[in-house]
Amino acid sequence: MKILILTKNLLAETECQNKLQQLNNEVLCSTSLVEDSYMMPGKTEGILSYFSLVILSETISYQEIKAVVPIIRKHATAIVRKFESDYTKDFEEEQTEYVIDQWIRKDASLEEVRELCQAITQRESDNQVEILFSNGKGVFNKGQYHFYDIGFSKRESALLLSLYECRGSYLSREELCGKIWKEKLVSNSQRSALSTCVRNIKSKVRKIGIPCEPIETAWGKGYQISDEFYQLIKV
Known part of the structure; x- marks a missing residue:
């Protein structure tokens, strides 16, 4: 090495x-x-x-x-x-x-x-193991990514790990804030920081060329990890 x-x-x-x-x-x-x-x-x-x-x-x-x-x-x-x-x-x-x-x-x-x-x-x-997946625009041959390989911060990693562990279910903003900050009462600054984390995650994923959205957002439900991104990453 x-x-x-x-x-x-x-x-x-x-x-x-x-x-x-x-x-x-x-x-x-x-x-x-x-x-x-x-x-x-x-x-x-x-x-x-x-x-x-x-x-x-x-x-x-x-x-x-x-x-x-x-x-x-x-x-x-x-x-x-x-x-x-x-x-x-x-x-x-x-x-x-x-x-x-x-x-x-x-x-x-x-x-x-x-x-x-x-x-x-x-x-x-x-990380050299290759997997195949399709996003409707063609078949992509991509490596398997660890959270750390993409350069997420500690807070961004905590957010993604929470979504990863609850795959298939939406987590509300309050639930996510509670998991990240370990506090019962959620402040406006934490909600704002959560939104910033989501934007940063999407930006970093696009920057390294992964052809899928990492996080799906639904009004009134919250956030969940996308199936395509779930298949590409490992914890």
Whole structure:
């Protein structure tokens, strides 16, 4: 597997790089690509698409992580974040909209690194499975997508997962807001944020060329996931 480690300090990645290479992976460490990824995305997209896995070092700040993840998500199969303390991990998971595929401690053992690589390899293999479906305009040969492959935020993923689990049924705005925000009383700001999530999901699906509408809307009923999109994605 081809792995890119983005870091602010090459020496800090020596142990991690050695373990990955012991498992017969090709590994590149880079400091310059951290800033280039969000300052000059056109320059780096060809490089990022070469790697199956991008590991974000614990030496990269939270603000930089927020900037680079949306760029990396368009190209890499998976994004892994190294962390030093549970506090850091919990904070980032709670505060951010982006989705990290896997987390691993900076001092992870060789066995833990091996399990991580196997999980990413399996996911990459699953994404290569092709399925056929028709949307009335012809037959399309498409890969099977994971939520994360499309670049949904954490909130957008939560919305889609709720619809996915209730396939064939409509969920009202109030029901969806309750599932996403875990609150009994639904505010107007949450309803507005829900509408924004739906628009963003549809926009992201169109942007990567999936030829179907992901979400169906019915006045007085709410939202449901479309059958075509349900067949294309996996959780």
